[in-house]
Amino acid sequence: MTRSPSARISFAATSLHCALSRKGKTSLSTGLPIGHALADIAPGEHVHAHNTRTNLSDLDAYRYQPDLVAQPPQPADREVQIYRRANGDVGVRNELWILPTVGCVNAMARQMQNRFLKETYGAEDIDGVHLFSHTYGCSQLGDDHINTRTMLQNMVRHPNAGAVLVVGLGCENNQVEAFRETLGEFDPQRVHFMVCQHQDDEVEAGG
DSSP states (O other), rough: OOOOOHHHHHHHHHTOOSOOOOOTTTTEEEEEEEEEEEEOOTTTTSSTTTTESSSSOTTOOOOOOOOOOOOOOOOOOOOHHHOOTTSOOEESSOOOEESSSSSSHHHHHHHHHHHHHHHHOOEEEEEEEEEOSOOOSSSSHHHHHHHHHHHHHHHHHHHEEEEEEEESSSSSOOOOOHHHHTSOOOOOOTEEEEEEGGSSSSHHOOO
């Protein structure tokens, strides 16, 4: 069988167009509608924008109506180990967190962390000892200061922390006493506060 050059070029793209499409009628390819014919289209003829237009419009009404089959609930044989805090919050870890109110005490807080790591090494009920150091809290004012305090207070409330030590220096804007007063309700058995300038041995007092 021989074909004209134009037929050979278009054959690969149109060979699946196997039925005559009349002008104005739906044009099919692989059995699916792809638009309507602008002119009669013979089987095997090239189908493109010159002889076909889409049936879609800018405002097509469409409704999704899936045939859903109700499935009965399947009980899952699962369990998770949790730590329920005194206020009812639930954590999935039991960690000791050290939160400096100011970046000036980062080095001192690191010494406290190292001591806690040694003392809790191998303890099955302690998942980690973490220091959340930062460079803020000293000369901050206004919203900048409030945002720092709020973020740290939110960390104090996080239920993954089984115990929290809030450490301040004593001369910073983010004062420990104001931090405590604006914290809201907290468990004093879980959250502790320390001001380094009020201690003779900060590491010993922090422990």
